[in-house]
Structures are given as C-alpha cells and as structure tokens.
Amino acid sequence: MKKLFPGIVSASLFVGAAFAQPSPKPIYYAISFPNAVHHEAEIVMTVPQADGPLRLHMSRSSAGRYATHEFGKNIYNVKAYNVDGTPLTIKQTEGDVYEIAEHGDVVKVSYTLFANWTDGTYAAIDPSHAHLNMPAVFMWLVGADQRPLKFQFDDLDKYGWKVATQLKHEGANIYSAPNMQYMMDSPTELSAFKETSWDVTNVDGKKQKINLTIHSSDDQSTIDNFGKMVQKVVQEEKAVYGEFPTYDYGEYTFLDDVYPTNSGDGMEHRNSTCIVDESEKVAGNEIDLLSTFSHEYFHSWNVKRIRPKSLEPFNFDHANMSNELWFAEGFTQYYGELLLVRAGFHTPEEYTRILGGLVNSVLNTPGAAKYPATEMSRKAVYTDAGVAIDPTNYTNNFTTYYYYGGAIALALDLRLRSEFNLTLDDYMRAVWLARGKVMKPYTVPDLQNDLSKLTKNPKFAEEFFSKYIYGIEKNNYEQLLAKAGFVLRKAQPGKAWIGLSQSAGRNRSGQSRGVGEGLTISSATLMISPLYKAGIDAGDVIKKADGNIITDAASFTAVLANKKPGDKITVDYTNRTGAHTTTVIVEESPYLEVVTAEKAGSQPTAEQSTFRSNWLSSKVK
Incomplete structure (x- = not known):
C-alpha cells in the first residue's frame, strides 16, 4: 500500500467512502396476463432506492427501427x-412522460398495456x-440508464408458455439485463414455441449456442429440418467475416413467429433477432423465410457491432438520424440474398431477379437520380415503418437505403x-476488425479510410465515396455484371408503358368506385412516367x-395493348377544378432485367464462368 501524505488523508477517506457505496438495486418489472384474450397485460414496475422526483418515460423509438413511434x-x-400501498400523486406531463414529485424510498408504478400488433x-x-x-x-426511469433490471414473467403455466429471449435467465421465471440499453435490445417471446439448437465453434476454439425458436403450427420435425437450413446460412455468414461475434452469455436466439394475421418484419438485436412472417406455417415456405433470417443474422456483425456512431447511444426519446444506413442496412441487404446463393438455396439464374431489382433501384428511381445515399439514409426517420396519414411524395424523392446501398455493395464487390x-x-x-470487433x-469517412487501406489506393476510395456515396453518379452495371456472364438489358423492349402502377380506382374513403365512375389515381405519379409528364x-x-x-386499371391497360412507344393517347379526366383532356405520349419502359448469358443466347467465356463461380460459390471450408 502506498503511504498517504498528511495533507490529502481526509480527501482520500472521502473518496474511499464513495467507492464503498453499495451498487444500486435492480429496477424490477413484473408482467402478468389476466386479460390476454383482449390483448392486455398488467405491469408493475418497482423502483428501489428512489431518490428525488421521479420521471418515467415510455419510448418513442425502438432498437433496429429508425423512425419515431408513439408507444x-x-x-x-x-x-x-x-x-x-399508499397511493402517490403521479402526473402525466407529456403523452409518454409521467412524474412523481413526492414518494418514499421504494416506489411501485402499475399500468395496463394493450398490445395487438405482431x-x-x-x-x-x-x-x-x-x-x-x-x-x-416497459416504462423506464429517466436518469437510470445504467441501473440493472430484472423481469418476472407471470402466468406462464396458465397459458402453457415458455420464454425465449436474450435476457439472462436468473432462475424460474426471472430474467435480467445489465442496463436499459441491453433491455431495450432484448425482444422476448412467451409462447408454446418449438425449438432446435446447435453449437458453433469460433476461431478461438470456444463454443457458442445458436437457438431457433418458432411459434407456429408446424411439427417438431419441420422445425428441426428448417434449423438445418438456417445452419447453412449461419456458416456462410461466418465465412464472410472469418469468425463469429462473441455473443453475450454465449448464445444467439432466433425468435420467429409465423401466422397469417402477422405483420411481416425482421428486427435485428445484439444477441437475437425477431422475425415475424405472414405465412400459415413454415412448411412449404422455408426458402422465402430464409431471406429474412439471412438478412437479420448478418446484422449481428453489421450494425449491432459494426456500429454507426450516429446510433450511439440509441435515443429512446426520439429517433436517431444516420448517414450510414446505406452501409448498415444496404450492404446487409446485398449479403442477405447473396449468401442464399452461396448456401445453395438459389441458383445463379434465380439470383438474376435480385440483381435486377438492385440495379433498377439506382438507375430507374427519381430519388436515386436526385439524392445521394447519405441523404436517403437520413430519410429513415420518416420512412422506416414511420406512420403518416397525409400523402407523401416518396415516389419521387425517396429510394430506400436498403436497395440503394445494396446496389452500391454489388458494384463495389x-x-x-x-x-x-x-x-x-x-x-x-x-x-x-477495425470497428466491430473492438x-x-x-x-462515413471511417468507411472510406478502411477501403483506402484495403485497396492500398486512396484515390480509388476517395473517388468511389465522392461519386457514389456523397454524390449521385452511378456505376456501370452493364460492364460490371458482364464480367460474371450476366447481361443487363431492357425488361420490356418495344412495349408500351405509361407508368400506371395501381390495381384499382378507389375513392378517398377507400371504397371501390362503381362501374363507369373512372380510375382514381390514388398516389403521386412517378416523375419519369408519361402520366406525370402529361400532368x-x-x-x-x-x-x-x-x-x-x-x-x-385493367381497362386502361387494355387500351395500351395495341400501342407502341411514341404513340399518343387522348385521356379525359376530372378533378376538383373540373373536366380536362390531355395527351399521354407512350414510352418504352425504362426498367431493366438481368439474365444469364446462357438465357440471352450465348455461352459465358471461361473467364466469366470463373468470375461467377468465385463470386457466388460457397465459402465454407
């Protein structure tokens, strides 16, 4: 022990006393389901060591989601x-904020939750x-971000439920999180799900466990067989990075819910992912399901550990704005589909449909023509499942960063x-290695720097980011795809196109118009379309x-059947200013498709075949 100088003894004793203070007790949540048939839960939040006025908050954003929501x-x-049990005065100061000015050392807050959207x-x-x-x-205590949390899930036996979560299991029906950020990143499924698990070995020799839990009507053999398919995808993803992440508590869990009335979704988390599918069951839909599994599992590296600085820390008061989603989501989108080819679930021929979608997203959307990938990333605060009742003009000013970034990833690869x-x-x-593992x-400049170091060509990295990330220039996809024996061509050469995309005319209340009432244009017309140009x-x-x-729409399409690009169509229409007549000049569809050289009527060269194989073949050794 180092000897203390007399002049600082009292100060040192004070510091020592501060370090001797006990750790804060966990905030405790108990959730029960006495009225589950009507979609309600009862939640009791217990705050020990309650000090000063308490401010309690419901979130307005969610981990993995980039738009604001009103929970x-x-x-x-x-x-x-x-x-x-003495009642306290609790004041609602905002829609999602409650305050308790006076209270004892331990405070209990109870509330009813309504939840009916899967x-x-x-x-x-x-x-x-x-x-x-x-x-x-779960409501949370402002200023208590680092306090540990515990959860008690009641009524499990009543409904025959088990618990699937990345929270730490403390015993019986009790689970814990080290802090608020971890809790918010830990989706939980209580149900009679079926499960299959397997071990994976990392490069350091340590084993980790992957859990696949599925709440569906499928039998166990279907889940086991699907688990084997997921394992193949998991191994292909590990091959990209060379190693698995180190999962907290040594486990990663897929939480999958499959039912026709669900709202399809996939949401990444640090040690788990929440996947929701609208199918009747897994059986017969395995390949379609794998696309989401592949995308979300890739996120356990890219976005949950390779983390944009703009998302740190995640703000539950309001959505974080990020310039980097073209990489975090877009590059993940690219790999999510590519790895299904490498794993043998899609053929190169089938993959051409995905490639065509990526290319069209950057070459044939007004948003990509006008705005860079960084700006489209920032639009996520409005577009990532954001709720708006007023019409938007996203048709003409937004290209999703998923496909925009996916197309950039394709070109860079x-x-x-x-x-x-x-x-x-x-x-x-x-x-x-430079970002995520540590x-x-x-x-964005960090990503450019990493590309510069990898290629040993700072000029290439600077030009690529200047043109295609910060700028709106586009790569030459025709030349690039040709290297792998793929052909980029017009999807409907010589066919009439006016840009009509809707399936039915509806009035403002959403009801179909009667026969003879006409076709209502229900959303903004596409800026590059003949309809838009005709006013x-x-x-x-x-x-x-x-x-x-x-x-x-079908009756309008019938008129187009005998038209060709350059023809003119006289259109009579009405709106609030009265009756009008305009001329629509038919064009050829700008949309492109990607096909194999074989389908286009030629054979790829040996060099093209080798390039394609090196790109699309399995990397699992």
Whole structure:
C-alpha cells in the first residue's frame, strides 16, 4: 500500500467512502396476463432506492427501427404507490412522460398495456403468446440508464408458455439485463414455441449456442429440418467475416413467429433477432423465410457491432438520424440474398431477379437520380415503418437505403474483384476488425479510410465515396455484371408503358368506385412516367382513354395493348377544378432485367464462368 501524505488523508477517506457505496438495486418489472384474450397485460414496475422526483418515460423509438413511434398511446390505468400501498400523486406531463414529485424510498408504478400488433416494432398479446418488443412494453426511469433490471414473467403455466429471449435467465421465471440499453435490445417471446439448437465453434476454439425458436403450427420435425437450413446460412455468414461475434452469455436466439394475421418484419438485436412472417406455417415456405433470417443474422456483425456512431447511444426519446444506413442496412441487404446463393438455396439464374431489382433501384428511381445515399439514409426517420396519414411524395424523392446501398455493395464487390483481386468479403472483414470487433463506432469517412487501406489506393476510395456515396453518379452495371456472364438489358423492349402502377380506382374513403365512375389515381405519379409528364397526378379520375370508358386499371391497360412507344393517347379526366383532356405520349419502359448469358443466347467465356463461380460459390471450408 502506498503511504498517504498528511495533507490529502481526509480527501482520500472521502473518496474511499464513495467507492464503498453499495451498487444500486435492480429496477424490477413484473408482467402478468389476466386479460390476454383482449390483448392486455398488467405491469408493475418497482423502483428501489428512489431518490428525488421521479420521471418515467415510455419510448418513442425502438432498437433496429429508425423512425419515431408513439408507444405511450398503448398504456393506461397508470398508478403509483409507496411500498406499503399508499397511493402517490403521479402526473402525466407529456403523452409518454409521467412524474412523481413526492414518494418514499421504494416506489411501485402499475399500468395496463394493450398490445395487438405482431411485428418487430410493437407488441402482441393473446392466449397463444405474448410477443414483446421491450420499448413498446416497459416504462423506464429517466436518469437510470445504467441501473440493472430484472423481469418476472407471470402466468406462464396458465397459458402453457415458455420464454425465449436474450435476457439472462436468473432462475424460474426471472430474467435480467445489465442496463436499459441491453433491455431495450432484448425482444422476448412467451409462447408454446418449438425449438432446435446447435453449437458453433469460433476461431478461438470456444463454443457458442445458436437457438431457433418458432411459434407456429408446424411439427417438431419441420422445425428441426428448417434449423438445418438456417445452419447453412449461419456458416456462410461466418465465412464472410472469418469468425463469429462473441455473443453475450454465449448464445444467439432466433425468435420467429409465423401466422397469417402477422405483420411481416425482421428486427435485428445484439444477441437475437425477431422475425415475424405472414405465412400459415413454415412448411412449404422455408426458402422465402430464409431471406429474412439471412438478412437479420448478418446484422449481428453489421450494425449491432459494426456500429454507426450516429446510433450511439440509441435515443429512446426520439429517433436517431444516420448517414450510414446505406452501409448498415444496404450492404446487409446485398449479403442477405447473396449468401442464399452461396448456401445453395438459389441458383445463379434465380439470383438474376435480385440483381435486377438492385440495379433498377439506382438507375430507374427519381430519388436515386436526385439524392445521394447519405441523404436517403437520413430519410429513415420518416420512412422506416414511420406512420403518416397525409400523402407523401416518396415516389419521387425517396429510394430506400436498403436497395440503394445494396446496389452500391454489388458494384463495389464486382469492382474489387475485377480491379484489385479483392472482394467485398475482404472489405467487410477489414471493417469488422477495425470497428466491430473492438466496438469502435464508425462514420462515413471511417468507411472510406478502411477501403483506402484495403485497396492500398486512396484515390480509388476517395473517388468511389465522392461519386457514389456523397454524390449521385452511378456505376456501370452493364460492364460490371458482364464480367460474371450476366447481361443487363431492357425488361420490356418495344412495349408500351405509361407508368400506371395501381390495381384499382378507389375513392378517398377507400371504397371501390362503381362501374363507369373512372380510375382514381390514388398516389403521386412517378416523375419519369408519361402520366406525370402529361400532368396527371393523385386525385385525378381518368374517365376515358382514346374514347374508351375507363373503369379500372385493367381497362386502361387494355387500351395500351395495341400501342407502341411514341404513340399518343387522348385521356379525359376530372378533378376538383373540373373536366380536362390531355395527351399521354407512350414510352418504352425504362426498367431493366438481368439474365444469364446462357438465357440471352450465348455461352459465358471461361473467364466469366470463373468470375461467377468465385463470386457466388460457397465459402465454407
């Protein structure tokens, strides 16, 4: 022990006393389901060591979701008590904020939760399950971000439920989280789910456990067989990065809910993912389901550990705005589909449909033509399952960062392979080692720097980011895809196109218009379309086309059947300013498709075949 100087003894004793203070006791939540048939839960939050005025909050955003949501609307009957049951005055100061000015050392807060939306953002309760996304369920204490938390899930035996979660199991029906951020990132499924598990061995020799839990009507053999398919995807993803992440408590859990009335979704979390599917069951839909599994599991590296600085820490008061979602989500989108080919679940021929979608997203959408990937990333605060009752113009000013970023990833992968004898796998591995493995959040310039180091070509990295990330220039996809023996061509050459995309005319109340009432344009017309150029937009009602009565989209399409690009169609329509006549000049569809050289009528060269194989073949050794 170092000897203390007399002049600082008293100060040192004070510091020692401060360090000797006991750790804060956990905040405790108990959740029960006496009225599950009507989608309600009863929640009691116990706050020990309650000090000063308490401010309690329901979240307005959710881990993995980038838009703002109002979870506070679904709680009611909010009450507060001292530990002896004495009622306390609790004041609602905002829609999702409650304050308790005076109280004892231990405070209990109770409330009713209504939950009837099964997806990755909200919560759902019925006698079959409690599907819990934590920000949509649990109130939290402002200023207590680092306090440990415990959860008691009641009524499990009553409904025959088990618990699937990344929370730490403390025993019986008690689970814990080290702090609020971890709790919010821990979706929980209470149901009679079926489960299959397997061990994976990391490069350091340590084993970890992967759990697949599925709440569906399938039998156990179906779940076991699907688990084997998921295992193949898991191994392909590990091959990209060279190693698995280190999962907290040594486990990673897929939480899957499959039912026709669900709202399809996938939501990544640090040690788990919440996947919701609208199918009747897993059996017969395995390949479709795998797409979401592949995407979400890739996130356990990219976004949950390779973490944008703009998402740190995650703000549950309001959505974080990020410039990096083209990478966090877009590159994940690219790999989510690519790895299904490498794992043998899609053929290169089947993969051409995915490639065509990526290319069209950047070459044939007004948003990508006008705005860079960074700006489209920032739009997530409005577009990522954001709720709006007023019409938007996203048709013409937004291209999803999922596909925008996916197309950038495609181009970068092909360019690294053809120009540097490198791959996008090499780049992802470099970013993982520099950022994700050491949990060092990144910015867009960091990603450029990592590309510069990998290629040993700062000029290439600077040009790529300047043109395609910060700028709106586009890569030459025709040339790049040709290197792998794929052909990029017009999808409908010579066919008439006017940009009509809706399936039926509806009035403002959502009811179908009667026969002869016309075709209502229900949303903004696409800026690149002949309809837009002719001055037709949302709210207009098309009555006739070339003298033919129009009743719905099919009757308008019938008029186009004998037209060709350059032809003119006289269109009679009405809107609030009266009756009008305009001329729509038919064009050729700008949309592209990707096909194999074989389908296009030629054979790929040996070089093209090798390139394709190196790109799309399995990397599992």
